[in-house]
Amino acid sequence: MTALDIQHVDGAAGDEQLEAWRYVHNTIIPAHVLSLADVRERAARNHLELAYADGELIGNSTVRPPAGADATAMVAARVLAAHRGRGHGGHLYERALLKARELGARVIETCVLESNEDGLRFAERHGFVQTDRYQLDGDPTWWIDLRLAG
Numbered sequence: 001m002t003a004l005d006i007q008h009v010d011g012a013a014g015d016e017q018l019e020a021w022r023y024v025h026n027t028i029i030p031a032h033v034l035s036l037a038d039v040r041e042r043a044a045r046n047h048l049e050l051a052y053a054d055g056e057l058i059g060n061s062t063v064r065p066p067a068g069a070d071a072t073a074m075v076a077a078r079v080l081a082a083h084r085g086r087g088h089g090g091h092l093y094e095r096a097l098l099k100a101r102e103l104g105a106r107v108i109e110t111c112v113l114e115s116n117e118d119g120l121r122f123a124e125r126h127g128f129v130q131t132d133r134y135q136l137d138g139d140p141t142w143w144i145d146l147r148l149a150g
Contacts, residue, residue, distance in 0.1 A: 004091055005052040009060075011044030018043065020050050024060040028078045031113060031141035047099050051079075051092055058083040061092045066105040073105035081118075089122055107147065114142035 009017045015036065022039045034042075042048065047063040059079035066073040077092035100108055110128060112119040128146035135142055 002053040002086070004058070004088060005055075006095065007050045007052070009043050009048040009050055011040065013040075013043055017050060020057055021048055021060050024050075024057065024078050024080060027080060028116070028119075029113060031139065047096075047103075049092070049095065051088060053083065053088065056083075058088055059092055061096045063096050063099045063103070065103045066100065066107075070107045071105055072107040072109055073100035073103060074109050074111065075100050076110055077122075078119075084118060090126075093122075093126060109145060109147050112144050112146065114144050120144065 007017065009021050018036055018039045021043070022034055022036060025039070026033050039048075042062070046065065049061045050057065051059045051061070057080070059077065061078065062074070062076045064074035075093065075096040077089050077096055079089045079092065097108065109131070110123055112123055114120070114133070123146050127149050129149050130144055131147045132145040133142060134145075
């Protein structure tokens with residue numbers, strides 16, 4: 001596997017970094033398109049990263065800090081289709097999981113579009129089990145919430 005260049009994207013990030021993160025998100029999750037303002041707001045409250053291989057954008061990740069009585073954090077690792085199957089998703093996921101644990105998470109969850117078969121297989125291979133399946137009001141898209149077992 002090619003070594004990844006990982007860049008943290010925070011609330012002070014410039015438009016170029018925010019747009020790169022937005023591009024990956026919107027490409028992989030077309031059912032929930034984010035604006036630049038949406039990403040800027042997410043970057044201020046979540047831990048976001050961009051991943052590059054040989055100078056080319058290949059993916060991103062999100063860690064939503066733990067919340068609630070059970071300290072549940074949400075993690076997501078996204079890799080553009082042309083770069084899958086090379087271990088990059090596993091690397092991003094491991095970084096996200098480590099960050100969630102550093103932030104005090106005791107429970108780890110993720111959310112995947114039902115139509116994202118690669119993402120669902122990835123989550124299940126990494127120990128996640130389905131906890132909910134739902135549609136948002138007026139949206140025909142099915143979403144699947146998963147929780148890390150054990």
